[in-house]
Amino acid sequence: MKLEEIAARLDCRVEGPPELEISGVAGIEYAGAGHLTFLANRKYFHLLGTTRASAILIEDGIAIERGAGSRPLAALRTPNPYLAFAGALELFYQPPGYAPGVHPSAVVAKTAQIGGGAHIGPYCFVDDDVAIGENAVLHSFVTIYRGAQIGDAFFAHAHVVVREHCRIGSRVTLQNGAVIGGDGFGFARRGDGSWQKMVQSGPAVLEDDVEVQANACVDRATVGETRIARGAKLDDLVLVGHASQVGEDTLLCGQVGLAGSTKVGRGCILAGQVGSAGHLSIGDGTVITAQSGVPNDVPPRAMYSGYPAVENRQWLKTMAALNRLPELQRRVRELEEEMERLRKT
Secondary structure, X not given: OEHHHHHHHHOOEEEOOOOOEOOEEOOOOOOOOOEEEEOOOHHHHHHHHOOOOOEEEEOOOOOOOOOXXXXXXXXXXXXXXXXXXXXXXXXXXXXXXXXXXXXOOOEEOOOOEEOOOOEEOOOOEEOOOOEEOOOOEEOOOOEEOOOOEEOOOOEEOOOOEEOOOOEEOOOOEEOOOOEEEEOOOOEEEOOOOOEEEOOOOEOEEEOOOOEEOOOOEEEOEOOOOXXXXXXXXXXXXXXXXXXXXXXXXXXXXXXXXXOOOOEEOOOOEEOOOOEEXXXXXXXXXXXXXXXXXXXXXXXXXXXEEOOOOEEHHHHHHHHHHHHOHHHHHHHHHHHHHHHHHHHHO
């Protein structure tokens, strides 16, 4: 595909020979002749001079400096190189297609309603009173419990489970091993110290354009519902506890854990291994940095870090002070020794 055609498809401005032939895409460290790459992180600026790619997606205002003897590097200028690279991937890579039909080993209940164009793969099980929209793909070993309601263009990879009466919108993707609507962690303590399991009666609800990645779990609610709003993305090994709510276009990164009845606003980012206590709210547009523990409500459009999580600038000051503790301890010890010497004299 010629560079000018890619530029037109991605709405970029060409710097370099428009007839340059591009055969594929690759990361800046691994790209070779004929590849299109991208630069979106300052950490990789130094690779501009050495990458073997033929063209690069890059922001305006960033000079491309090449060493002596290096071949020229064409540019596609764009305000968002990473987003443009996502589009470029779609130009060069087509995922496998799945022909409509039901595999002989699949079990589909007679009362289930399956929309046109669906592919139901080996050893899938679709229970009574399930409704699935058009053009669904159930890859293999997928289990849909009784009464689940699912929209169009649903894609469930191998070993996905959707539990009873859960509701899933259109264009939802569930990666391998995701469990939607498993029982929430609800137990009432008896007088003798043992635990009474509480029935988890409320479904999990995933709105349109949600993606849940491998081995993540969205628990059902004791009462009410657990809801993941439109466009939210859940990374591998994320746990959303019972009756929690996750706002539109929010990202929950790997190993995030939300205790029950947590409310996360829209457009938030919770980085890897963030944990929240239950029954708290995180405001719209907030970022919680990796491995932070959130014990209390967090305001909108904030950045919090650490445990207990505090405003990021405060946390940075605290960490700077913590790094000085050995020096401060030494000085205190010296002062104590000096005071003891003076007392004796």
